[in-house]
Amino acid sequence: MAMMIQIEDVWRSYDEGRIEVLKGVGLEVRDGETLALVGSSGCGKSTLLNVVAGLEVPQRGKVKVAGQTVNDEASRRELLRHQLGFVFQLHHLITGLTLEENLLVPAVAVGLSRKEARGRVRELAAATGLERRLDRRVRELSGGERQRGALCRALMNRPRLLLADEPTGALDERNREAVFELLMGLVADRGLTLMMATHDPQLAGRCQRMVRMRDGRVEP
Numbered sequence: 132m133a134m135m136i137q138i139e140d141v142w143r144s145y146d147e148g149r150i151e152v153l154k155g156v157g158l159e160v161r162d163g164e165t166l167a168l169v170g171s172s173g174c175g176k177s178t179l180l181n182v183v184a185g186l187e188v189p190q191r192g193k194v195k196v197a198g199q200t201v202n203d204e205a206s207r208r209e210l211l212r213h214q215l216g217f218v219f220q221l222h223h224l225i226t227g228l229t230l231e232e233n234l235l236v237p238a239v240a241v242g243l244s245r246k247e248a249r250g251r252v253r254e255l256a257a258a259t260g261l262e263r264r265l266d267r268r269v270r271e272l273s274g275g276e277r278q279r280g281a282l283c284r285a286l287m288n289r290p291r292l293l294l295a296d297e298p299t300g301a302l303d304e305r306n307r308e309a310v311f312e313l314l315m316g317l318v319a320d321r322g323l324t325l326m327m328a329t330h331d332p333q334l335a336g337r338c339q340r341m342v343r344m345r346d347g348r349v350e351p
């Protein structure tokens with residue numbers, strides 16, 4: 132069975148080792164699997180996702196995504212641009228730009244033609260009910276719309292892996308359900324691998340596998 136993520140004995144600390152967050156994490160996620168990462172606040176879920184995404188560098192250990200070792204700037208850049216999409220708890224869109232402009236940013240970064248990029252924008256906007264919001268500035272969108280926009284942006288470069296850090300954590304219940312349904316629907320349609328940190332047991336239960344973090348490690 133092909134592995135999408137391979138994490139081996141990963142250690143990450145802050146403040147010159149005084150704050151130890153990841154203490155020898157090992158985890159494998161299969162291609163096409165949906166996995167929920169749960170555990171109490173501060174146990175290191177976000178840090179682990181950031182390490183997988185190459186946004187943070189571990190002091191020790193190995194991370195492979197789609198068989199490629201993530202160990203230098205070039206591999207991290209390649210990973211972020213082509214292999215994975217990331218949805219954060221807060222949308223992280225540029226609020227002064229329109230939604231469409233935001234979605235074009237990752238496409239421009241990989242040199243997609245304007246025509247192709249606009250085609251993808253329309254396709255994702257249709258899939259998330261945002262067709263009539265594309266010309267709006269992000270600061271004029273609702274919380275649920277922003278989060279749906281963030282999901283679109285994460286999928287613009289057609290990654291095979293989606294990482295999500297409390298993707299519905301900042302939303303009210305109605306929006307939470309709607310955004311989650313969209314996310315899971317897009318993951319299923321496209322056969323994506325999903326690794327998602329969540330505090331919501333209901334959302335976690337909708338993933339194929341649930342993994343608990345405790346004291347800087349993943350429970351067996």
Ligand SMILES: Nc1ncnc2c1ncn2[C@@H]1O[C@H](COP(=O)(O)OP(=O)(O)OP(=O)(O)O)[C@@H](O)[C@H]1O
Nearest residue numbers: 145146150152170171172173174175176177178179
């Ligand atoms: N840049 C940093 N400098 C110092 N400490 C940090 C830094 N980033 C994270 N930490 C600490 O690492 C620990 C784990 O943080 P992390 O955000 O990974 O936890 P989490 O499980 O995602 O928590 P939550 O569920 O509340 O989002 C926390 O105690 C946090 O304060």
